[in-house]
Amino acid sequence: MKNFLILLLSIFFFSCQQKENKNTTVAVSDSVLSKKTNKDDKQTTAENKQITDTIVMNFRNEKGLFEAEGSLDSIHSKVFIKFKNENLGELNAQIIPAEGKGNIRFNQILFPDKTSDGPFGMDLKIELKQKGDYILVIGHSLMADNPYFGKFKVQLENKKK
Structure with a gap:
């Protein structure tokens, strides 16, 4: 048996x-x-596209800006924007929701040395003092009602010193 x-x-x-x-x-x-x-x-086509919950910024548009479209939904409540900084300077970033307004913001920025800062609003201006890979975390504010679900556009501009 x-x-x-x-x-x-x-x-x-x-x-x-x-x-x-x-x-x-x-x-x-x-x-x-x-x-x-x-x-x-x-x-x-030189586009920065969202793959699952990440957008890797590799291509600049004709104005020299990193630009991409993304979306937040119930599965992907946060979107991670990855970009490489080779020049020290200032980062100007902006989120433009498709509906005009919404409960969406830059939740956090992760620096190359693994430190972080945040939260921010829909606009972000911060000094980039390190060279390397940065990650921006986009999501809705947990302090406000009605989380944002839908499409948005992200623009990043890195001004050299």
């Missing part, structure tokens, strides 16, 4: 392992197909 039970358990675990391997190969092949179609398009 013990041997039969051990045999059944090993077959069960082996069959579960087979299903997991099949799913991962399908996911890999889907990502390979999407990469091939992206390369074939040859249409590269």
Whole structure:
């Protein structure tokens, strides 16, 4: 009886392992197909896009500003804006909600040395005294009613000293 039970358990675990391997190969092949179609398009647009809850600011617009569109919803109640600072100076940042006004603000700024500051409002002016990767956290104010859910635009301008 013990041997039969051990045999059944090993077959069960082996069959579960087979299903997991099949799913991962399908996911890999889907990502390979999407990469091939992206390369074939040859249409590269310089945009800063929100992926899940993060926007990486890599591209500047014609005015020299980092600009991106994002959205807050019940799943992603905070959006993280990542950018690299190579010059010391002043950061001017602004949030523009799609509806004009809303309970949305810069909650926090994380500096390259892992310190932080905040909260701020919809506008942010702060001295950048370090070179490296910065993270801005955008969300609704916990002190106010009606959390903001919807689209917004973020503009960052780094003025050199």
